[in-house]
Amino acid sequence: MASAPSSTADAALRFEGVAVGYGDRTLLSGVDLHVGRGKVIAIMGGSGSGKTTLLRAATGQLRPTSGKVSVLGQDLSAGGDAALFALRKRMGVLFQQGALFTDLDVFENVAFPLREHTKMSETEIRERVLGKLEGVGLRAAAHLKTAQLSGGMARRVALARAVVMNPELVLYDEPFAGLDPISLGVTAQLIRKMADDLGCASVLITHDVDESFAIADYVYLVGRGGVVAEGVPAALSASEDPYVKQFLRGEPDGPVAFQYPETPDYLAWLARQQGGRQ
Numbered sequence: 001m002a003s004a005p006s007s008t009a010d011a012a013l014r015f016e017g018v019a020v021g022y023g024d025r026t027l028l029s030g031v032d033l034h035v036g037r038g039k040v041i042a043i044m045g046g047s048g049s050g051k052t053t054l055l056r057a058a059t060g061q062l063r064p065t066s067g068k069v070s071v072l073g074q075d076l077s078a079g080g081d082a083a084l085f086a087l088r089k090r091m092g093v094l095f096q097q098g099a100l101f102t103d104l105d106v107f108e109n110v111a112f113p114l115r116e117h118t119k120m121s122e123t124e125i126r127e128r129v130l131g132k133l134e135g136v137g138l139r140a141a142a143h144l145k146t147a148q149l150s151g152g153m154a155r156r157v158a159l160a161r162a163v164v165m166n167p168e169l170v171l172y173d174e175p176f177a178g179l180d181p182i183s184l185g186v187t188a189q190l191i192r193k194m195a196d197d198l199g200c201a202s203v204l205i206t207h208d209v210d211e212s213f214a215i216a217d218y219v220y221l222v223g224r225g226g227v228v229a230e231g232v233p234a235a236l237s238a239s240e241d242p243y244v245k246q247f248l249r250g251e252p253d254g255p256v257a258f259q260y261p262e263t264p265d266y267l268a269w270l271a272r273q274q275g276g277r278q
C-alpha cells in the first residue's frame with residue numbers, strides 16, 4: 001500500500017502547490033499529489049469539482065496558474081514542446097469517451113500509436129498488438145470493425161491502445177462511465193492487472209467509489225477548491241469527515257455542493273438578460 005512519500009524523483013506524477021482554472025476562475029488551488037511508480041491512484045470528487053482539469057494539467061494541455069507539475073521526474077514547464085512530446089510517448093491516456101477511429105478495425109486502432117511513434121517491424125507490431133488485445137480478452141476480436149463492438153468492448157480496446165507503448169504512467173478519465181456492472185468490474189481489474197504487469201503508475205479520475213476503492217493504493221478526494229481528503233481506501237472509508245462521508249455514501253444532503261457555483265461570467269450574463277427584459 002502507498003503512503004504519500006515526498007520526493008519527486010521516485011514519482012511518476014507529482015503536483016506541488018498547483019492551482020488550475022480557466023480565465024479568471026480558479027478551480028483548485030494548493031493541490032499536492034504524489035503518484036509513486038507502479039501505484040494505482042484514484043482522484044475522486046463531485047461533478048464539476050475539477051478532476052478532468054487536473055488531468056489536463058498532468059498531460060501539459062493546461063498550464064497551472066501556480067505551482068509545479070512533474071511527470072516521470074521532469075518539470076512540465078521546464079522543457080519546450082519537444083520535451084513534452086518525448087514525455088507524452090511515455091504516458092498513456094484514456095479519454096472519457098475512449099474515442100476509437102471508426103474507419104480502422106480493432107487491430108489498427110491498437111497499432112496506431114506504434115505506427116506513429118516507433119519504427120517497429122510488422123512482426124513486432126503484430127506480436128505487441130495481439131498481446132495487448134489478449135490482455136483485455138479481445139485477441140479474437142482483432143479483425144472487427146468498431147461498429148461491431150459493444151460499449152464495454154470498445155472501452156477495452158481503448159484500454160489496450162492506451163498501454164500499447166508500454167507507458168510508465170497511464171491516466172484514465174472516467175474509465176467506468178456508462179459500463180454495466182460486469183464490464184465495470186472487469187475494467188477495474190484490468191486496470192489493476194495492467195498496472196501490476198507493466199509496473200506502470202495509473203491515475204483514475206472517477207466517481208465510482210466501490211470499483212476504485214477495490215483497486216486503488218491511494219485516493220485523493222477533490223472539492224471545495226482543493227484536495228479535501230486523501231488516504232488509503234480503508235482510511236477514507238473510516239473517515240468521520242462529513243464531506244468524505246457524504247461523498248462516499250452518495251448522500252444528497254451535506255457539504256458536497258450540488259449547485260454549480262455563480263461565477264462573474266454568469267452574473268454578467270444574468271445582468272444582461274435582466275437588462276434586456278426591462
Ligand SMILES: Nc1ncnc2c1ncn2[C@@H]1O[C@H](COP(=O)(O)OP(=O)(O)OP(=O)(O)O)[C@@H](O)[C@H]1O
Pocket residue numbers: 022027045046047048049050051052053054
Ligand atoms: N475549457 C474550459 N473552459 C472553461 N471552463 C471549463 C473548461 N473545462 C471545464 N470547465 C469548467 O471547470 C469546472 C470543472 O470541470 P472538470 O471537467 O474539470 O470537472 P470534473 O470534476 O471532471 O467533472 P465531471 O465529474 O462532471 O466530469 C466546471 O465547472 C467546468 O464548467
